[in-house]
Amino acid sequence: MSVDATRWAWRAPVKNATQRLILLSLADRAGEHHTCYPSNKRLAEDTMLNLKTVQKSVCELIELGLIADTGERKGNTNQIRVLQLIGVDSRECNEPKNGAVKQAQKRNSTEIGNDTKNGIGNEPKFGVGNEPKNGLGNLPIEPINESININTAKPAKFSFANELKKLGADNQMINDWMLVRKNKKASNSETSFKNFMTQVEKSKLPLNTILEICIVRDWKGFNASWLSNINLSEFQPAQSPLPHENPTQPVFKGVVKKFKGMSDV
DNA sequence: ATGCTTGTCGGACAGGCCTC
DNA sequence: GAGGCCTGTCCGACAAGCAT
Numbered sequence: 001m002s003v004d005a006t007r008w009a010w011r012a013p014v015k016n017a018t019q020r021l022i023l024l025s026l027a028d029r030a031g032e033h034h035t036c037y038p039s040n041k042r043l044a045e046d047t048m049l050n051l052k053t054v055q056k057s058v059c060e061l062i063e064l065g066l067i068a069d070t071g072e073r074k075g076n077t078n079q080i081r082v083l084q085l086i087g088v089d090s091r092e093c094n095e096p097k098n099g100a101v102k103q104a105q106k107r108n109s110t111e112i113g114n115d116t117k118n119g120i121g122n123e124p125k126f127g128v129g130n131e132p133k134n135g136l137g138n139l140p141i142e143p144i145n146e147s148i149n150i151n152t153a154k155p156a157k158f159s160f161a162n163e164l165k166k167l168g169a170d171n172q173m174i175n176d177w178m179l180v181r182k183n184k185k186a187s188n189s190e191t192s193f194k195n196f197m198t199q200v201e202k203s204k205l206p207l208n209t210i211l212e213i214c215i216v217r218d219w220k221g222f223n224a225s226w227l228s229n230i231n232l233s234e235f236q237p238a239q240s241p242l243p244h245e246n247p248t249q250p251v252f253k254g255v256v257k258k259f260k261g262m263s264d265v
Numbered sequence: 266a267t268g269c270t271t272g273t274c275g276g277a278c279a280g281g282c283c284t285c
Numbered sequence: 286g287a288g289g290c291c292t293g294t295c296c297g298a299c300a301a302g303c304a305t
Contacts, residue, residue: 018273018274039289039290039291040290040291041289041290049274049275053273053274053275055291055292055293056274059292080289080290080291081290081291
């Protein structure tokens with residue numbers, strides 16, 4: 001365990017608690033060259049996080065430049081990445097070398113207590129700015145360039161259900177799916193609708209069939225690519241007879257079939 | 266109070282690479 | 286071939302913040 005590494009881990013400009021935790025865990029295992037090679041599994045056990053979360057966060061830390069994959073592999077199977085903690089020495093490098101110290105000390109005397117860290121100046125974790133979980137709070141990078149007129153025109157009330165109806169969707173289907181969406185807390189915004197319709201068009205299936213699938217599968221949204229994972233024959237009974245025109249019977253067949261199958265089990 | 270939006274986290278699964 | 290490790294995808298549960 002390296003004290004420097006641990007101290008560095010506490011100060012590193014991570015984006016969330018998970019990253020900090022992983023960084024601390026890595027620092028805890030770091031050797032004198034500030035490298036370590038715990039497997040993701042090991043990290044997951046140490047941090048009590050899910051393996052996937054560990055994997056994702058490690059990648060994010062690499063992207064943030066806080067750690068780096070040295071390319072070296074260790075462990076019984078020579079597959080565990082050796083990770084290098086980036087910048088652990090920077091504090092020592094920046095400070096004790098004569099001249100630089102003064103500057104840092106001056107700044108520290110007035111600002112964030114005695115955080116001598118960096119030259120970065122703004123510790124992101126203290127700023128509201130980057131906290132991802134704040135969502136709307138930090139509308140980032142991309143400008144709001146949608147032609148939504150925020151200040152002037154009052155946007156016409158958009159109704160997800162009505163739009164579906166206009167396109168010929170069956171009322172029952174609409175109601176059922178809206179229920180699913182409601183339970184799943186899905187947004188019924190115009191954008192959501194547009195995205196949905198894009199996927200419907202992509203799927204080349206009738207709208208009611210899509211709705212049926214969404215209801216049966218309990219999907220709050222729809223993506224054409226998801227169809228590859230399901231048995232479409234269940235939802236297109238007898239060559240999918242134009243649900244737009246006669247939606248009631250044929251469309252429900254699939255649902256009935258599904259329920260029947262379930263009761264059989 | 267309720268509903269919506271957004272982000273986090275994790276389960277399940279598939280697939281590739283590597284060592285034994 | 287078996288087993289370990291890593292990566293990626295799809296999907297869902299959940300929580301927090303915000304708007305109505």
